[in-house]
Amino acid sequence: MSVLSVNNLSVVKRDRLLFSKVKFNVVAGSLTYLRGVNGAGKTSMLRVLAGLVEPESGEVLFQGEKIQDCRNDYALSLVYFGHKLGVNQTLTAVENILFWCDLHQVIATTEQVYKILAQLSLVGLEDIPVANLSAGQQRRVALARFWFKKNAKLWILDEPFTALDVQGIALLNQQIKTFLEKGGAVVMTSHQSLQIEYPTTEVTLEYNI
Amino acid sequence: MQALVSLLKRDLSLAYRQRAELMQPLLFFVLVISLFPLGVGPEPKTLQLIGPGVIWVAAILSSLLGLERLFRDDFSDGSLEQLILSGTSLSGASLVKVFAHWVTSIFPLIILSPLLALFLHLTEPMYWALLKTLLLGTPLLSLIGAIAVGLTVGLNKGGMLLALLLLPVFVPLLIFATSAVEAASMGLQYNAQLAIIGAMLLFSLALAPFAIAYALRVSQN
């Protein structure tokens, strides 16, 4: 079954047509890998898919319904991980995660948060302001959301491996694989070559002038 | 609902942790007002005459300074994206954020107002009128201001633009608020002015959250 269908999507940014009439389908249990050179509009595409940016024309359907018409259902099924982490610098890791869970109507206890932060090797860093963590550690705090939102159907990840160390990349790869095997769909971009052993669908965006 | 409650808690605790930053508009407010006696002379009659206007203009300017904080961090660290994609009502969330902002950065200004009334030799009836107009008028400042803050949050050069956008819009509030205090100084009724400010507040309370939510969505494009 297709989780996301993209129909004739055209996106304009700063009066430049990034891409036009792009079509593809994201089915349950599939990994879609967005390719393209810098400036081809990968990030814009992901932001349109998430519903942050309005496309110039065309539509994005979530389970057959326009995402603008089913914002709530879509929000409950989506985890978006963008360039900006969505982690407040003044709050601690635990506070950040608990707030994110409340916002996304995910039930999480403080013990669970500590447990998962330990898995992400952030032991001892749970209760200090995130600003004091390194870039990679901050990223791990943001990644924790993939461990919590269990009923998600779609993950959208924009360059998730940036600033992560080898162990961090392995952890995230494992989590993505588990999610895919349970029938989740993933759309992502990455400059690193993918190390996930899973069949991938590639969508290539051409650079337009 | 749970989401909005925890948003409120988060914003309040953030404000508490960044209290040093919150002090700045407050200090600005007091400073601007203490400049006036130095500039126009300490004559109580003159100060009484310009007092209400000075306090209100200073309140508008310092609230503009404080407003910039409202969505700035959330925009730059991506919390705003997550909020928009969370399925929580964005207009509800905007209202909660504006409320938290008002409580933490404008309400202290009202608490300071007796001191300023002393500085500018306001009489007691004038002070009570001033207090009432501040209580009704400053939430209006925050609500309307938040629309413009939402629109300019993506720009790096927001500050000056914000003032240019908002100051003309606040003209009626300034007129009604100062005239209420003036009426009080002459021992007249000023319920009419309060009623008008109240009506503007209710009207913006009903519409502004939607405009703020729209502005925030536009900021993501």
Add this chain to the structure above:
Amino acid sequence: MWKWLHPYAKTERTYQLCQLLLPWFSVFGLFIIILATVWGLAFAPTDYQQSDAYRIIYVHVPTAVLSKSLYIAMAVAAFVGLVWQVKTSFMAMMAFAPVGATVTFVSLVTGAAWGKPMWGTWWEWDARLTSQLILLFLFLGVISLYKAFDDKQQAGKAAGVMAVVGIINLPIIHYSVEWWNTLHQGATIMKLDKPSMPPEMLWPLLLSILGWILVCGAISMLRLQNEILQRDLKRPWVVKLALNEHVWGDKK
């Protein structure tokens, strides 16, 4: 509304409409403005109270009338753009805005110039002058917000929100300023009660209002056309248009 508007969501259609209307607006507009101004300045009778100073109304009144109309037009365009997501509508909004700001500025300058002989001072905090001044600030706010963005679509939406906020506020500003004025100034200003204008004075005035409307319409349309061409620079129809113009020019 939607059905009538729908074709003009396409920039090309709007461009053609402007092209069709432009000669009428510009030629008639210029002709009428010249006629009315000459008539008003040279042939209309002298006012017994204000002597020749009143003649500034042939510029002042049309600009004052148009400033508010242009703000309303701008806000309506913004509203249509926001609600029905018509891109061309935001372009129209930005076509009106600088014209409106200029007209407002002219009305302020002529108002001040009129104030000198009437009140003995260049600037009087008169209710109408004050609300014109605030109107000018509202125009400038919308324009500078639009200019602040790199992405023109985002700019249109943002400036549109501000234009709509402004239009809601405009009547409140107007009445508050008027009320503030009566409160503070009372009888110090010589209020001119409205004497019925003799037709020899009224006709050129009405004509000049019409002329200004047409000319402002023409300038707005030109601006809209420019904006459309700039934004659609790479669309095939613009390329075709540019080629045609060139061929036509060569033949001459």
